[in-house]
Amino acid sequence: MLDAIAEAGPGLKAPTQKYIYDAGLDExxxxxxxxxxxxxxxxxxxxxxxxxxxxxxxxxxxxxxxxxxxxxxxxxxxxxxxxxxxxxxxxxxxxxxxxxxxxxxxxxxxxxTDNEASYKAVGYFFNPRIQYKDNVHNDGEVMRGTMTIITRLARTMNERLDAMAEVERYRMKLGTYGGYDMRCAAQRLTPGYLHAWVFA
Incomplete structure (x- = not known):
């Protein structure tokens, strides 16, 4: 490149910033x-x-x-x-x-796609068909994976705390998550529809 510039001589004009960002980039x-x-x-x-x-x-x-x-x-x-x-x-x-x-x-x-264990744990934890069974068991690995993803995605400490509180309400089936309708819906609706219904 330097040889080409030297060959062109001292009268060579450099491309303008506008050319580089407009025409040059488009080309x-x-x-x-x-x-x-x-x-x-x-x-x-x-x-x-x-x-x-x-x-x-x-x-x-x-x-x-x-x-x-x-x-x-x-x-x-x-x-x-x-x-x-x-x-x-x-x-x-x-x-x-x-x-x-x-x-x-x-x-x-x-x-x-990303096959990280934390994502699998979160998928398991938030699957309503699993969580609304009478004998559900969330072991330490599932909860650690869920917390890892919350920590990664939440931008502030307040967002992390809010997300962790929401996870606890979900786990304990409190508020919106505890009603009869929600339990019935968990067994009948697809996870994607249920997610949109609860978290909308």
Whole structure:
């Protein structure tokens, strides 16, 4: 690059900031999008896997990244800033569904998500079909996993304390969680619908 600049001579004008952020960035984006689209024929022929993973960066932003894995390698698809959203089943499903639509539903063989034990524990704990049985038992590992996720997702101490108090009300079936209607609904409705009904 320096050789090219030297070859152009002292009259060479550097691109403006506006060019770099407007035209230059758009051109790069279009070129990269075209490059990624060139792989879609391979995805149609052999299929692909969508992988997603979430993390919280040093800025405390909650990010979810989506990758496409196929026989020739892995490509970054997109990332989503999920900091201002509740990461419930419906929200995560919507994000995954968007990624599948972007790649093409007919091309996706499987979807791989974060398999952390804490998420499994939380899924177990908040499953109404389990919690509303008469002989429910939440061992220490389930409760530790639940608290780990609350600590990770809550931004402030007050949010953590509120979430922990809500978990305790849920566990003890107090208030909204203790009524006859809720117990019956837990046995008949799907977990996604029940979650939306209780936490709306």
């Amino acid at each position: 790069e984006y279009d070129e990269l999008k075209g490059w990624v689209n060139s792989f879609k024929n391979v995805w149609k022929e052999r299929g692909c896997t969508i992988m997603c993973d979430g993390w919280i960066g040093t800025t405390r932003k909650s990010m979810i990244k989506f990758l496409v894995y196929y026989c020739e390698g892995t490509i970054f698809l997109k990332s989503v800033d999920a900091s201002n959203n509740i990461k419930n089943v419906d929200y995560l499903f919507r994000l995954m569904d968007d990624a599948v639509e972007e790649v093409g539903e007919e091309n996706v063989v499987q979807v791989v």
